[in-house]
Each structure stands twice: as structure tokens, then as C-alpha cells.
Amino acid sequence: MKNKAGRELPDHIYGLKAYRPYEGLFVNPPEPVPMAGRTLRIGRPSSNKVLPSLIEAVEATGLRDGMTISFHHHFRNGDYVNKLVMTAIASKGIKDITIATSSLNDCHDFLIDYIEDGTVTALETSGLRGKLGAYLTKNPGKLKRPVIVRSHGGRARAIEAGEVKIDVAFMGVPTCDRFGNATGRMGKSACGSLGYAMLDSRFAEQVVLVTDNLIDGYVFPYSIPQTDVNYIVAVEAIGDPEGIASGILKITKNPIQLLLAEAAAKVIEHSGYFKNGYSIQMGGGGSALAVGRFIREKMLKQQIKGSFGVGGVTGLFAQMLEEGLFEICYDTQTFDTTAIQSLRENPRHVEISSSFYANPWSPGPIINDLDVVILGATEVDLDFNVNVITNSNGLLMGASGGHSDIAAASKLAIIVMPLIRGRLPMVRDRVQNIVTPGESIDVVVTDRGIAVNPRRQDLIDNLRKSGLKIMTIEELQEVAHKLIGKPQEIALSKEDKDIVAIVEYRDGTLLDIIRKPL
């Protein structure tokens, strides 16, 4: 059976429920049932939530074989919590655990060992990278079912709809009081917004906070309220500050990245959306920061004031907020120390949950009002479909993140990427895997030309005046092929037991299958 994105889907996938196929951007509404929720519990006065160790916390929760736990990824590649918790769980001989995390990083490669010994048997995440990603790509079947890859909005939807039932949420929090009020805004491991954690804490059956800054006073304002929290454990360190949020992210000096950024900024400038009151999401990569810099210059020069920005917030955006270039900044994840300080001190810098950010099954996530977004890609194809999860060799090495959410919701979605990486063209006939369907992508900016989705004649007309080299996506592919030729397709296993992961679209339908390369 083929879905609307042209991907062939098997009728049944081992270990997973039956999925509806992807049918379009805003086609699959929820069943009219109440939102999921946790079991009611009584909390007695003068009870002490603080436990001396993670092992005791695991015992107190009653965690058993077969349960589902969750983590957040606000500590990015500096995270210690995942490992601390898994060590405690494994030491008690608990097996068959499902990890439903918001994402995974290179520092989580240790999970390979826990998969090998059966402690972890299922994964649900936005991203898979490094050795873990490679291991899972090459070894489907080590887990009891394929990995479920969801976007941030899709994960929020699935949790609120009860499709993901978290038994215990283990959440690293930079500062916490003895009652369980927690924040990410201060502490030696400060990470800023706790947007992903804020969602889990409301829906998980039980919540264990892991902190390295347990204070005697009261945390206010709090991102996690004490009413969501069952247990608290203090540890030496929940993460490496360098890996969490080191200094100010530097704008790239790479000439190609700057070239891309300048072109993207020009596209925005001439798109017709660049006017007073516009809104933008910029992301945190080196190229995205450079786009931000050029956009800021243009806003100052043309005296344009935006309405709101959302993200993935960096110090650059915090600066633009401070300068009054935007009225408000919605922050679901904070990338650097400048932005963290802004979250602390600027009342117009607002922390939001991932549900407020991007849940499609809510009356209005903030991204529904977004004008312009800048996104990356590993590959793009002739239908403007975007891959961010696998590379051209089929290896899991990226993350869905908020990509498909913001592309669908925004008015102008721009992909920024070099046309050629290594010796491979990044415009394929068909992408290895689809994370974001082409009908939600408007412009592809590369270092050798820019393609506009033919659905957007209005953009094509507007951009003609920009002096930028606009061409069709086929012509862009031709430019690459003329330089380096057309690569072979890689061979993938057709067997259903070799399915590595599924890409669940934000509305819960099945968008694509990630298969093992032969």
C-alpha cells in the first residue's frame, strides 16, 4: 500500500499497532475522546520526596519489566541523566524497558550495551545518531519492534492522546526545591527552557526529578510544579555544562555556510513576508545563526519589527529580543548561556512546552502562527520531500526534531543546504527517507542555486526581483549531476524483519519506513 507521499508501506509491522497511512498535511484529526492522563494519587502532608539514591527511586516507583520510561534532551550532548538512570535500572536486573525520549545524542551510545543485554527492548525518539544510530541501522531485530521516530509536535500529540504511556519520567532538572518545584534557568547545569520535560511531567504516571542543585528554599518561577513530582534524587552532576550550553554559539566563518545564509536571508527579504509584525523560527546550527545575523541587519536597516520568534533559542535571538526587534520569544529549548540569561531576566522571553510549541491536536500550537522558518536537510528530492534522519547511505544520523511540524504550519518553509556533500548530490530523485513531506516545503536554498516549489507561484513572482538565481528543482539537480554525475541507489533489504524504524508523521499516520541497507 502506498501512502500519499509515495512510500510503499507494509500491511503489518512487527511489534507495532496498525497505522493509518499518511494522507496529507492536515488530514488526520483525533478521535473525539478525552485527553489521556495519569492515575490520581494522594499526597500526604510532611512527606519527603527526596530519596538518597537513584536505585531507591527506581524501587519506590515500582518500575518493572516491560514498562516505559522517558527522558528529555535539554542537556544535548552533555547529558548524564540517561546513563545514571539506566545504570540504576540495570543494576536491579529490570529488563524489557521501552525508552520514550524526546531525543538522543552521541553521548547515549552506551545504550547499545543495554540493548544487547535486553534491558532496553524498544525506543521512541526524535533522533538517532552516532554509534547507536549506526548499530540500530545495521541490526534491526535487536529491539523487539522498530524504533518509532516522531517529531516534537508528534510526540506531544502521542503522549496527550495516550498512545505513549509513560510509566516513569526521569527528568534531569538544573535546580529543584525539596517539594519538587524545578527550573532549568539556574544551577551549575542550567539549560534554560524545560519545554520537553514540562510535557512529560503532566502525563507520566510517576515523575522522578534528578538534580545537582537541590536547594533548601523555594524555586520560583518553576517550570515543573511540585504537584507533578513523586520523587527527587540529588546527584553530583546531571550533565557537563560545556555540552549543555557553552558560552555564546559562534556564527560560522565557513564561507559556504555564510553564502547559504546570505541567500536564505535574501529569500526571506523578497518573499513578501518580510514586513512589520512577521514571525520567524531560526534554529541553532551555525548556518541558522548566520541567517539570523543577516536578517537582523536587514531588520535594522529597513526598520522592520517582528512580532514573535520561536525555537530553539540562541543568544542572537535573545539579543534581537532585547533590541526590540521582536516583541516576544517563545522558547522550547535554549541553546547558549546568553539565551539562558535572557530567559531568566527578560519577561518577554517565555518558556513553553513542546505541546504549546507544536502539538497538531491542540486548538493552537504557536507554530500555527509562524510566517517564516529556516530548516536544514540531509537530502531533498524532486518532490521537495526532505530527509533529516538518514544520510545517503541509509544510516540513522539525525533527528526529526520540530522539522515536519514547523514546515507544515508555517507560511514560508526554507531549506538551506549545500547542493553537494562530499561527492554526492543532495537533490535526489527520491530521498532515502521522508521526514517532512514536500507539500510543506516552499524553497530550497543551495550554494549553487535556489528552487521554489511550483505550488508557490506567488513566491516565484516575488523572488524574481531579488537577483537570486531561481531555477526548478530539476535544473538544480542537473547542476549537481553535471559536476559529479548521478550516484547509484543503495540497496535496501525488502524483508519486513529488517525494518529499522518507522517515521510517524506528526498526526500519527505512517509516513515512511527506514529499512536496513544491504
Next chain:
Amino acid sequence: MNQDVKSRLRRTMMFVPGNSPKMINNADLYGADTIMFDVEDSIAVSQKDAARIMVKYALKAIPFSCETAVRVNHVTQTPFGIDDLKAILPSKPDLIRLPKTESVDEVRLVTKMIKEVEQREGFPEGSINIICAIESVRGLYEVRAIAKEPRVIAIALGGEDFIADLRTQRTQRGIEFYHARSEILMAARDAGIQAMDTVYADVANLEGFRQEVTDIKDMGFDGKSVVHPTQIGIVHEIYTPTEKQIAHAVKVLACYKDAVENNKGVITVDGKMIDGPIVVRAERIVAQAKAAGILTEEGCKDEK
């Protein structure tokens, strides 16, 4: 010689090491007017042959979108120059840059080789031209004659070697280049060709770079050699005429055209008389404006 080649816009000439495939592949993406593949001083002796071969094939295989130049090794003072030319000329670069030029004999030797290749390969005559770099006092004393050689379309200053010859060092105010710059510019203008200024190696110092570019533009130089893409935008910005200048130039050209077509006598624009040199200057400003992507429309408002 083709007048177009002589008067082509050369605000920026970007150096690209001839032995770096990555840089060669991306060379024309940054908007430089000319890209200069180097097989001379930025290439170690052990890499000279590799660079030569790589540039030879790059020129054949990649349809670069801008003017291409190759800086070869010195044809008489090194053992590499002649081999460079033999390998590279058939790949039809637009320009050959001769380093440390000191006599017309060197230029004539290279001209002869170019003519032979043009004939043998069936290229139109004048396909490949020469830019001579003056990098020594001796070269400076010969520059007037060198500039007048038929295939030479520009003279450049090679600053690093020149100040070594002078036994001094670089300063921000550039007084060490004062005489050399002036002489080169005079000689170029006397011969009716372009003058290019030397590289500014301190890529991080954008303010210092900006000042230097402003100074040499005011002196009259047509452009500058650059070593990093970030320098290109700055040069082009400084070489972009102001709106006022563009408006005036467009007006001058429109009035001139009108006067010629309608056989009018004396032409004035804004109360000033228009003659040959002013028209040429107006044409240059319009070319720079077009290259910068600025378009204007204006008609002739002055009538006599």
C-alpha cells in the same frame, strides 16, 4: 585587442590555491569578478606538478561562471613556468598572471607561447591575455614598457615581495607602497589598461581592509586581489557607486545618446558640459552599478 577584455569589470581577483580540489570546486560561488588559480607562491615545490595538473583539468571540466586566471611560476627565474604554460594554456584560461615581471622579454616569451597555442588549438586570437605583477624595484622601473606590450591587459602590484625588496614592512597607512602604487597606476593609464592592487593578508581585520580598499579606489585602482571570500563583498560595496552617482551617470548617458541621435551641439547636464571623458566615466559607473545588481531608470531632463 578586444576592447571588452581590456575594460571588463575586475573589482576582485580571488586567489585560489591550485592544489585544493575543494577550493577549486567552490571558487566561482562567492561572486569574485575573476578567480586566480595559483600554482606559484602558495604552492610548495613538492606540489607544483600536482597543482599544475589539477588546474589544467579544472579549467577543462568546470564551467566557471566568471573570468579565470592562472598565476604561473616565473618563466625564466624558475624551472616550472614553461611547464606550467605548456600544460595550462590549452585549457584556455582567460588570463595568465606573470609574477615578479621585470622585463618585456619575459612578456614576449609568454606572448609567443600563447599565440602558438591559440593557433594550434583553434582558439580565436586574443583568447588568452596577460596580467603582469610588479613585485620588485627592477620591475617597477620597467613597468611603462611592460604595460605597453600588446597582450598585457592589467598591471598588478605584488606587495609582499615588493616590500621585501624595499627592506621595510607593511603598515596600516600604506606609505611603503605609495610610490609603487602611483607608478603602476600611471603606467597602466598611459598604456590604457587596468591597475590592480595587492592582497591584504590579515583576513580578520575587516576594518583595516576596508580602509585600504577605500584608499586605493580613491587613487584610481580598478580593483584588488583578495584571498578570502569575506573580502569580496567589502570590495564590491566600496566599488559600488552611490545612488546619486548612478542617477547622474544614467542621466549623462541618456543625454549623450539623445544628443548624438538628434545631432545636437554642446551637451550639458545639470549645468555642466559633457564631453568624452565624462561619458566614459558615466559608462564605468553604470557598469559597476549593473554588476552590483542596482537598476535604475531615468531619462534626459536637460535640453538645449
